[in-house]
Amino acid sequence: MISITLLSIVGIIIMLLHSPQWTRTGRWVGVLGTIAALFLIRFDNTILVPTIEVTRLGNLWAGLILGLLLLILLLIPNRNALHPVKNDHLALLIFATVGALILTRFDHIVTLILGLEILSIPLYVLAAQSHTSRSYEASLKYFILGAFSSAVLIFGFALWYRSTGMLMIPGPIVTDMVGQCGIVLILGAMLFKVGLVPFHYWVPDVYEGTPTGFTAYMASIPKVAAFAALFRVAQLLPSDTWISIATILGSISIIWGSLGAFRQSKLKRLLAYSSIAQAGFWILMLNSNQFSVYFGFAYATASILLLWILDIVEANTRSHSFTGLIHQNRILGAIAIVALVSLTGIPPFAGFYAKYSSLYATMDRGSSIAVGIALIGSAMGAYYYLRHIAQIITHPETPYRIEAPIVGILSASVAVGVLVIFGLAPLF
Amino acid sequence: MDITHGLVGAPIIFALATIWAGSRWGTIVANTLNLITIAMTGIAFFLIYRGILPASVDAVSLVFVGLTTMTVTAVLAVATQNTPNYSRFAALVFLTQLGLNLAFLQNSALWFYIGWEIALIPSLLLIFGWGGLGRKAAGIKFLIYTVAGSLGMLASILYLYSHTGTTDWALLSITLLPSSVQLIAFLGFFVAFAVKIPVFPFHNWQADTYSESNLPTAMLLSAVFSKLGLYGLYRLVTSIAPDATTTVAPFIITLCVIGSIYAAILAFSQSNLKRVVAFSSMSHLNLAAAGFFADRLLGLPGALLQSIAHGGVAIGLWWGIGILKNRFGHTRLHELPGGITSENRWFTIAFFMITLAAMGVPLTSGFPGELLLIQSITHHGIGIGILAAVPMILGAVYMLRAYQSVMLGDPKPSKVTIQLNRLDYVMGTAIVSFILLIGIYPQLIFRLFTLR
Numbered sequence: 091m092i093s094i095t096l097l098s099i100v101g102i103i104i105m106l107l108h109s110p111q112w113t114r115t116g117r118w119v120g121v122l123g124t125i126a127a128l129f130l131i132r133f134d135n136t137i138l139v140p141t142i143e144v145t146r147l148g149n150l151w152a153g154l155i156l157g158l159l160l161l162i163l164l165l166i167p168n169r170n171a172l173h174p175v176k177n178d179h180l181a182l183l184i185f186a187t188v189g190a191l192i193l194t195r196f197d198h199i200v201t202l203i204l205g206l207e208i209l210s211i212p213l214y215v216l217a218a219q220s221h222t223s224r225s226y227e228a229s230l231k232y233f234i235l236g237a238f239s240s241a242v243l244i245f246g247f248a249l250w251y252r253s254t255g256m257l258m259i260p261g262p263i264v265t266d267m268v269g270q271c272g273i274v275l276i277l278g279a280m281l282f283k284v285g286l287v288p289f290h291y292w293v294p295d296v297y298e299g300t301p302t303g304f305t306a307y308m309a310s311i312p313k314v315a316a317f318a319a320l321f322r323v324a325q326l327l328p329s330d331t332w333i334s335i336a337t338i339l340g341s342i343s344i345i346w347g348s349l350g351a352f353r354q355s356k357l358k359r360l361l362a363y364s365s366i367a368q369a370g371f372w373i374l375m376l377n378s379n380q381f382s383v384y385f386g387f388a389y390a391t392a393s394i395l396l397l398w399i400l401d402i403v404e405a406n407t408r409s410h411s412f413t414g415l416i417h418q419n420r421i422l423g424a425i426a427i428v429a430l431v432s433l434t435g436i437p438p439f440a441g442f443y444a445k446y447s448s449l450y451a452t453m454d455r456g457s458s459i460a461v462g463i464a465l466i467g468s469a470m471g472a473y474y475y476l477r478h479i480a481q482i483i484t485h486p487e488t489p490y491r492i493e494a495p496i497v498g499i500l501s502a503s504v505a506v507g508v509l510v511i512f513g514l515a516p517l518f
Numbered sequence: 519m520d521i522t523h524g525l526v527g528a529p530i531i532f533a534l535a536t537i538w539a540g541s542r543w544g545t546i547v548a549n550t551l552n553l554i555t556i557a558m559t560g561i562a563f564f565l566i567y568r569g570i571l572p573a574s575v576d577a578v579s580l581v582f583v584g585l586t587t588m589t590v591t592a593v594l595a596v597a598t599q600n601t602p603n604y605s606r607f608a609a610l611v612f613l614t615q616l617g618l619n620l621a622f623l624q625n626s627a628l629w630f631y632i633g634w635e636i637a638l639i640p641s642l643l644l645i646f647g648w649g650g651l652g653r654k655a656a657g658i659k660f661l662i663y664t665v666a667g668s669l670g671m672l673a674s675i676l677y678l679y680s681h682t683g684t685t686d687w688a689l690l691s692i693t694l695l696p697s698s699v700q701l702i703a704f705l706g707f708f709v710a711f712a713v714k715i716p717v718f719p720f721h722n723w724q725a726d727t728y729s730e731s732n733l734p735t736a737m738l739l740s741a742v743f744s745k746l747g748l749y750g751l752y753r754l755v756t757s758i759a760p761d762a763t764t765t766v767a768p769f770i771i772t773l774c775v776i777g778s779i780y781a782a783i784l785a786f787s788q789s790n791l792k793r794v795v796a797f798s799s800m801s802h803l804n805l806a807a808a809g810f811f812a813d814r815l816l817g818l819p820g821a822l823l824q825s826i827a828h829g830g831v832a833i834g835l836w837w838g839i840g841i842l843k844n845r846f847g848h849t850r851l852h853e854l855p856g857g858i859t860s861e862n863r864w865f866t867i868a869f870f871m872i873t874l875a876a877m878g879v880p881l882t883s884g885f886p887g888e889l890l891l892i893q894s895i896t897h898h899g900i901g902i903g904i905l906a907a908v909p910m911i912l913g914a915v916y917m918l919r920a921y922q923s924v925m926l927g928d929p930k931p932s933k934v935t936i937q938l939n940r941l942d943y944v945m946g947t948a949i950v951s952f953i954l955l956i957g958i959y960p961q962l963i964f965r966l967f968t969l970r
Contacts, residue, residue, distance in 0.1 A: 429638055435631040446672070453676040461676065465669040472665040473658070476642070480654050483646045517632070 091139050093127040093152065094191050098123070108177050113167070118249040120163045120184060129215035132186070134195075136380045141198035142466055150383045151194035151318040158310050158390050159187045164501035165398045167304040172405050173219055182212035182220045183307055185339065190251040190315035199247050199257045205241070205265055206235035206283065207498060209312055210236045216304040217296060224464055226301025235292050239282040246275030247369035260325040277335070280323050286373060287343040290366045294350070297362035302404055306397035309365055310390035317369075317386060321378035333455065336373045341460045343370030351474045356410045357400055360474060361393060364433065368469055371448045374460065387512065388440035391505055392429040398502065399426050412478055414486025422492060423482050428506050432513070436474040442511035447516075470488035521562050522575050522623045525583060528555060529619065531610035540747050544605025545690075548612075552594055559587040568968060575623060577966040578822065582622045582742075582749050585829045587739040588952075590615050595736040595941060600758040607648060610614050611738065613640035618742055622749060625727040627675050627685040630753070631668065633745055634710075638664055641743065644735040645727065656723075656730035663723040667713030670895075671750075674706025678758065691757035692779050700762035707754045708770075714747030715803050717770075718777025725784075728796040733843060736792065737836040738844045740799045748803065748825045751810045752818070755758055767811040771898055774808035775906050777801075779806045782912035786856050786919070790967050791842070791849040795835045798876055801909045802828050802884075808906065812894035819967045820890025826963055827875070827883035834872035840866065842924065851920060857929030862936045866925045868946040875953045877914045883956035943962050 100123030105115040131152050134144045157417050166177045189208030196202040214236065218229035247257075250333065253269025254262055264270055282289040297305050324332050347367030354360040375382040399422050403409060407418075416423030432439035435446075443470065453461050532551040565586060593611055601607050617637025621630045638661075645657040679685055682693050697701075713720045727734045755763045755936050778801045785797035809821030819869065843849055859866040871882070878884035882930035888910060896903030938946075956963065 427639075427643075436635045436639060438636055442632070442635070446676075449672070450676050450679065453673075453680045458677070461673060465673050469662070469666040469669050473662055476661055476665075477658060479658060480646050481643070483643065484654070517628070 091134055091135065091137075091142065094134075094188055094195075094297045095155070096130060097123060097127045097156075097184060097188050097191065098125070101181045101188065101441075104177050104184060105181035108181075110176075110217040113177055114164065116180055117163060117167045120180050121160065124156055124160045124163060128153060128160070131156070141201045142192070142195040143197035144195065146226065147378055147380070147383070148194045148318075150332070150380060151314065151386075152191050152376070154383055154387055155187060155190050155194065155311055155314055156295055156392065157387075159183070161391065161394055161501060161505055162307055162310070165394065166401065166496045172401075173303065175303055179216065179219065181303070182216055183304075184442065186210075186212040186216075186307070187311055190311050193315040193319040196319070196322070197259055198250075199470045202259065202323070203247075204246060205315070205319070206240060209315060210240070212314060213308060213485060215299045216307070220299065220301045220302060222299075224299045225301070228296045231292055231299075232296045235282065239279040239289075240284075242275050243279035246272045246277075246279065248272070250276065258321060263326065263328050276323060276326070280316065283364055284313060284373070285367050286339050286369050287346045288339075290343070290346070293366055294359050294362040297365075298356070298358050298412035302358065302397055302401040305361075306394045306401070309361065309393040309397060313365070313369070313387040314390055316469065317372055317382065317508075318378060320373075321376075321382060331453045333376060333457075335458050336376050337452070340370040340372075340374040341463040343367060343373070344464050345370075348467045348470035348474070350472060354474070357396070357412060357478065359412065360478070364471065364474070365389075365393065367471060368433070370467070371445060371464060374448045374452045374464065381444075383453065384440070384512070384516070385444040385448060388432060388509070391509055392432045392439075392441060395429040395502055395505060396433075397423055397499065399429075402492060402494050402498075406462070407490060412482045414484055414489075415492070417486055418490055418492040419494060421503070422494055425502050426482055427479055427505055428509065430475045430479055432509055434472050436472075438510055438513050440509045443513055443516050450451075458517060521558055521565070524558050525555070525562070526616065526619050526623055528558065528617035529612040531607040533616070536609045536612065539605055541603065544608060548594055548605065548608035549598070551589055555587050556591060559584050560662075563802040564613060575625070578749075578752060579622045579625075581822070581963065581966055582745060582828060583619055585745060585826055586615060586618045586622065586742050589738060589829060589833060592837070592945065592949075593734045593738050595945060596711075596737065596837060597858075598941070599840075600844055601648065601732070601734065603647075607644070607734070607735065610640040610644050610647075611734075613637075614644070614738060618746065621676060621746055625687045625863065627678065627687065627690070627753070627758070629685075630750065631671055631675055634668060634671075634748055634750075637743070637746070638668075638934055641735070641739065644738070645731045648732040648735060650730045650732070652726070652730045656726040659723045660727040663713050663716075663720065664697030667710040667720070669710075670706040670708075671710035672706075674703045677706065678703050682963050687753050687757040695759075695761075697761040698767065700705045700759040701765065704759040704762040704766065706748065710770075711747040711754065712748070712807075713752045715744050715807050716747075716800060717804055717807055718780060721777065721781070721800055724800055725788075725793050725796040728799075729792040733836050736796075737833055737840075740796070740836065741832040744799070744803055744909050745825050745829060746808075748806055748821065752822065755810045755818070763811055768898060770811050771808045771902060773896060774811075775895065775902055776779060777911040778804040778808070779905065779912065782909045782916065786912065786916040789851050791839055791854075791920060791924065793853055794851070794916060795832075795839065798835075798913065798917065799828070799832060801913065802876075802888075805888065805895075805909060806945060808895055809891040812891070813897055815894075816890045817894030819964055820894060822967055823963055824957075825958060827887050827953075830883055830949060830952045830956065831875045833874060834946075834953065835876060837945055837949060838865075838869045839873060841936065841938065841942060851923055854924050855930045856923060856925070856927040858925045858936055860929070862938065863942070865938060865946070868950055869925065870921065871950045871953060873917050875957070877917050878910050881954070881957045883960075884952045884962040885957055 104116045131149050186209050189205045192205030214233040217232050249272030253264045284295045290369035344367045347363050351360050372385050432441035436440045537546045614637045617633045621633025652827040716724050781797045781801035785794050788794045806824040809817040875882035875884040878888040892906045895906040
């Protein structure tokens with residue numbers, strides 16, 4: 091609980107530093123606070139709050155979330171961005187992360203709902219920050235659907251409670267009709283949060299309407315936290331039911347997301363659809379284990395890097411794709427190529443091992459049809475990701491230098507190094 | 519640590535150093551650093567000939583690494599002429615080499631896959647960055663074919679791993695897999711290799727890719743990239759699926775022989791020299807692929823020898839085309855002036871030697887491999903054996919036709935000049951010596967295959 095408390099305090103401090111001259115200070119307070127929280131994860135305990143559970147795996151998820159937050163805090167405050175990041179926004183990001191951390195720790199229904207709400211409400215606000223009609227639309231859509239899904243979740247838990255008389259997770263497996271209805275509602279709401287088919291319709295519009303810097307957040311931390319929670323909630327289902335649900339929905343998501351991504355020329359919509367496909371790969375892992383954490387790391391890091399670069403490109407050239415990026419800024423171009431290659435799942439980057447372990451888990455439990463579908467999805471993924479590499483390399487019509495903040499470049503390079511090292515390490 | 523780690527690890531350092539050296543020093547740095555790789559390969563070969571093998575590697579792997587080193591040297595040397603952004607080009611070539619060496623030297627299917635994919639991205643960047651006008655379409659075609667094929671391999675690796683718990687070639691070869699498992703694993707691997715080689719119905723990417731990429735890249739792709747597929751077939755046939763191989767052998771040999779003849783016919787009808795070479799490459803490699811399935815005694819060494827020999831010939835052909843391209847600006851067969859022989863005899867003779875090797879004339883490197891291949895295919899029936907000899911005849915037709923229209927006759931403008939520099943003389947001499955060396959004394963390579 092210490093890390094969660096610390097992060098909340100950091101968020102409040104940043105919120106208080108809201109006047110413009112404190113912008114830089116706020117950012118560095120956030121960075122230091124995140125690093126401190128990262129170190130304090132190990133000392134988390136349940137002394138004051140009995141409704142959480144501290145496990146090693148939970149620590150791993152929390153460490154991933156804090157690491158991603160650190161990366162985002164180092165990257166996105168870009169002064170030249172279309173939508174400058176103020177300290178209020180940083181505070182919202184940090185509050186949302188507090189919710190995400192709670193989602194890695196809950197063992198009680200109330201904590202789960204609390205975590206989901208703390209995570210979601212700042213995102214509804216952040217989605218509207220472009221102050222364009224599209225952005226308001228995204229925010230409203232996200233808000234209405236999110237609130238609806240929360241209601242469904244709570245109703246599901248009410249039914250489940252009626253059937254079992256328990257509020258703790260993991261609980262007993264229900265067999266009566268009412269309890270099973272409850273489980274279905276709970277699962278639907280959780281699948282909405284991770285953006286899997288058939289609960290994915292909000293993803294592309296919300297991604298597109300949100301300011302790109304915040305999309306980087308939205309594509310990473312909420313998704314990681316939602317998956318941590320989903321895998322935990324899935325323990326309420328009989329395991330074979332869960333296996334078939336996850337395999338079917340995973341395969342459909344991979345195909346659906348890939349088909350949607352196929353014809354997107356806007357990078358943001360492409361990433362939105364591809365995040366549906368990636369979620370399909372992710373859910374094929376079925377359980378919360380170190381491999382699913384690893385998948386989260388590989389997917390989220392690459393997405394953050396790409397959206398950060400897109401943010402810079404949009405601010406400089408008003409273009410929505412990476413055409414000619416390598417001629418405008420070598421390092422950004424190289425980082426974008428690495429991130430795209432990693433998302434495709436090509437070694438030596440982390441994306442390969444993530445995809446490999448997901449496919450291996452699927453193959454190991456004998457669902458070779460799902461492996462086949464996932465491989466077809468990967469092949470389509472290779473097309474739509476790597477097509478953008480071709481765009482990065484083409485010569486732009488107007489050669490134009492793109493400047494990037496040095497802190498961002500350094501942190502992104504470190505992130506690329508981590509992608510390579512973590513990509514190769516599990517193979518030895 | 520032994521020499522193999524050096525061969526895998528060095529290219530990445532070289533790539534970084536070359537990038538860092540920049541446009542001014544890139545040429546010197548890249549070629550000097552490549553000398554280190556040559557030295558390491560030389561030491562490795564010296565060790566095998568002395569019978570001292572690194573425990574983890576067998577001779578076949580090292581032969582393919584030798585081919586990679588040779589090709590990279592040639593590519594770096596040829597690219598010093600007329601390649602913009604040389605340092606970036608060389609860095610990408612080094613990264614490709616990293617992937618290739620990784621695939622050849624690490625004795626496991628998973629690492630083979632990883633090396634294969636690592637090599638893919640820099641080579642794709644080479645096509646995108648330095649290719650001709652249609653490079654984008656060609657690159658994406660290349661990419662889709664290769665990635666789709668390699669995902670079949672990944673599926674097979676996963677399947678094998680879930681059945682045996684290992685992906686090590688040596689361990690897989692002593693694991694007795696049921697033939698149904700072997701067959702499924704075989705199909706996945708075969709699709710990947712068939713795309714890479716390329717075997718007949720999977721060949722559509724090849725000619726476009728070769729003719730749209732610049733010459734050094736085409737050299738790299740045809741001389742070593744396709745050999746990834748042949749090396750993979752060797753491992754597939756010997757370690758993973760020996761039973762499945764005998765089951766599907768008649769079918770695949772037929773496919774390969776058809777492909778070989780088909781490619782030869784296509785080569786005959788091309789009007790661009792690059793595409794002639796692309797299809798001739800496909801024709802030879804299809805036959806080599808058939809050799810892996812024909813028999814163990816003659817076909818296997820024949821196919822391996824043909825892979826190495828074809829690497830040398832491919833380097834030579836692309837070198838010659840490069841000189842023509844630099845001089846005339848295009849490679850369209852009917853628009854080249856012809857009559858070069860009266861101008862520069864040395865070049866025409868060197869190119870003729872290479873042409874002879876591509877035709878498989880005795881005493882050149884093309885012959886011993888091809889002879890063994892045809893002989894081994896004959897064991898599967900005299901009819902298919904005769905058909906397997908047809909590409910050799912057609913090869914003579916299309917190679918000589920191309921040679922004639924480029925080199926012989928009266929030049930259309932009364933005088934053509936071709937000026938070679940010192941590098942071209944060195945390259946030409948080296949390639950011709952390689953061709954003659956393998957052609958006259960193929961034992962040099964055969965010994966290594968039997969060393970295991």
